[in-house]
Amino acid sequence: MKLPGWKELVEIGPIILEPGNAREYKTGDWRTFRPEIDYSKCTTCLFCWLFCPDSAISFDGKRVEINYDYCKGCGICAAECPVKCITMKEEEK
Amino acid sequence: MKTTFKKIAIEGNEAAALAFKQVNPDVVAAYPITPSTEVVQKFSEYVANGEVDTEFVPVESEHSAMSACIGASAAGARVMTSTASQGLALMWEMLYIASSLRLPIVMTVANRALSAPINIHGDHSDSMGARDSGWIQIYSENVQEIYDNIFQAVRIAEDPQVRLPVMVNFDGFITSHSEEILEVLDDDLVRRFIGEYKPKYSLLDVDHPMTMGPLALFDSYFEFKVAQAYAIANSLPVIKKVGREFGDLTGRYYDLIEKYHTDDAEYIIVAMSSTCGTVREVVDELREKGEKVGLLKIRVFRPFPLEEISNALKNAKVVGILDRSIIPGSFSGPLYHEIVSGMYHLDKRPIFQPYVYGLGGRDITTEHIKNVFTQLQEIEKLGRPKNLIYIGVRE
Numbered sequence: 001m002k003l004p005g006w007k008e009l010v011e012i013g014p015i016i017l018e019p020g021n022a023r024e025y026k027t028g029d030w031r032t033f034r035p036e037i038d039y040s041k042c043t044t045c046l047f048c049w050l051f052c053p054d055s056a057i058s059f060d061g062k063r064v065e066i067n068y069d070y071c072k073g074c075g076i077c078a079a080e081c082p083v084k085c086i087t088m089k090e091e092e093k
Numbered sequence: 094m095k096t097t098f099k100k101i102a103i104e105g106n107e108a109a110a111l112a113f114k115q116v117n118p119d120v121v122a123a124y125p126i127t128p129s130t131e132v133v134q135k136f137s138e139y140v141a142n143g144e145v146d147t148e149f150v151p152v153e154s155e156h157s158a159m160s161a162c163i164g165a166s167a168a169g170a171r172v173m174t175s176t177a178s179q180g181l182a183l184m185w186e187m188l189y190i191a192s193s194l195r196l197p198i199v200m201t202v203a204n205r206a207l208s209a210p211i212n213i214h215g216d217h218s219d220s221m222g223a224r225d226s227g228w229i230q231i232y233s234e235n236v237q238e239i240y241d242n243i244f245q246a247v248r249i250a251e252d253p254q255v256r257l258p259v260m261v262n263f264d265g266f267i268t269s270h271s272e273e274i275l276e277v278l279d280d281d282l283v284r285r286f287i288g289e290y291k292p293k294y295s296l297l298d299v300d301h302p303m304t305m306g307p308l309a310l311f312d313s314y315f316e317f318k319v320a321q322a323y324a325i326a327n328s329l330p331v332i333k334k335v336g337r338e339f340g341d342l343t344g345r346y347y348d349l350i351e352k353y354h355t356d357d358a359e360y361i362i363v364a365m366s367s368t369c370g371t372v373r374e375v376v377d378e379l380r381e382k383g384e385k386v387g388l389l390k391i392r393v394f395r396p397f398p399l400e401e402i403s404n405a406l407k408n409a410k411v412v413g414i415l416d417r418s419i420i421p422g423s424f425s426g427p428l429y430h431e432i433v434s435g436m437y438h439l440d441k442r443p444i445f446q447p448y449v450y451g452l453g454g455r456d457i458t459t460e461h462i463k464n465v466f467t468q469l470q471e472i473e474k475l476g477r478p479k480n481l482i483y484i485g486v487r488e
Contacts, residue, residue, distance in 0.1 A: 003312060003313060003316075004313075004316065005316060006315075006316040006317075006319035006320045006323070007320075008320075009316055009317055009320035010320045010323045010324050010327070012294075013193075013194065013195035013256070013317075013320070013321070013324070014193060014194060014195075014305065014306050014307065014309065014317050015195075015294055015303055015304065015305050015306075016303060016304040016307055017294075017301065017303050019302045019303065019304065
């Protein structure tokens with residue numbers, strides 16, 4: 001998403017005219033630790049899917065998947081995983 | 094064609110209420126406070142008598158008054174309110190939200206001292222405290238100007254190039270409670286001048302849903318604030334244009350500043366609001382004796398009309414700047430700060446002498462003003478300003 005310069009904001013002010021655009025704001029770059037799933041241990045219990053506060057884990061009917069565009073790396077999924085198949089790995093520059 | 098207008102005797106606050114009535118705003122949310130009470134009191138009578146179509150919201154505090162005004166204005170209504178002193182102070186956080194959201198709210202402020210000690214009389218501490226809040230600030234010298242400035246404020250605030258709130262100030266008690274002769278405009282003329290308000294953005298526009306004032310963190314907040322600063326700077330030509338148009342209709346022309354005998358003046362006093370009347374009187378008297386003195390009246394303090402002020406003052410020898418508010422811990426009042434720092438880089442500039450006067454409604458007389466002009470001549474001989482001088486205070 002390209003952020004506007006101030007000259008584009010003089011006329012309109014702090015108003016968003018296109019509703020429902022939160023999806024465009026990718027919060028994944030807030031992350032310092034990255035959850036990674038070891039699918040060989042995963043039992044598809046869906047705890048991570050259920051607990052993720054950002055709805056950044058999806059389930060397609062077969063397996064869970066982390067959307068790194070929105071995952072902020074809070075680690076709740078790793079903490080809740082009953083078989084400990086999610087590890088938090090420090091992000092590298 | 095010369096138009097004649099009806100003349101009546103009326104107090105400042107009631108003239109403001111009459112202007113509100115003629116504007117007939119969609120919403121007025123207000124809480125009474127001395128010395129501004131009669132604006133709301135009189136207006137609520139107009140509401141009760143069915144003389145206006147306004148939705149009047151009698152709130153429980155000034156914080157709520159400004160909050161309700163913000164909500165109504167964001168919904169697309171034409172909104173007005175009125176306050177003073179502690180009431181304005183209580184609105185504090187909401188003032189910034191109103192201006193940052195670019196909401197064209199018009200508010201009168203009967204300028205009054207801030208506690209403590211408690212005092213109900215006129216000085217500029219309240220509005221000067223709000224000088225960084227992003228509101229346009231217009232100061233009125235007399236009752237007629239209160240009335241005239243309110244109509245112009247509506248036009249300025251709602252101008253599509255501006256869309257900012259406007260504060261119409263006048264001196265508490267000195268002007269708010271003075272009975273003066275007022276030239277009343279016809280309702281039709283007022284309606285034609287202010288026009289119908291067509292909000293550019295409205296939260297009630299369900300066909301175009303929008304978000305106002307969303308979260309903007311370190312990646313966006315700065316851009317929004319710079320944009321806001323440019324928006325208020327852009328209102329200068331609009332304020333001038335509206336003042337000219339108002340003059341064409343009424344014969345009373347308004348500008349950002351008023352120069353009174355400043356063109357050839359060696360000694361100039363800069364003042365705001367009712368004190369300008371006192372200075373004008375003294376300038377007339379001293380001019381008759383051949384003294385080259387003048388008055389610069391600051392009508393619009395925000396946005397600060399630096400270019401006009403610089404041009405009016407740069408050829409004087411000594412300028413006395415009269416502040417009716419005090420900044421404890423600083424070397425002068427706010428008007429002095431703005432003018433002196435704004436003119437610092439000019440090659441040729443006068444000596445500027447800071448004054449603070451009239452706190453808590455303390456009288457400023459023609460004798461005081463004459464004394465200031467005498468001091469300005471002494472300062473010229475001295476070649477530099479003295480420390481801040483307090484006018485009319487006991488030592």
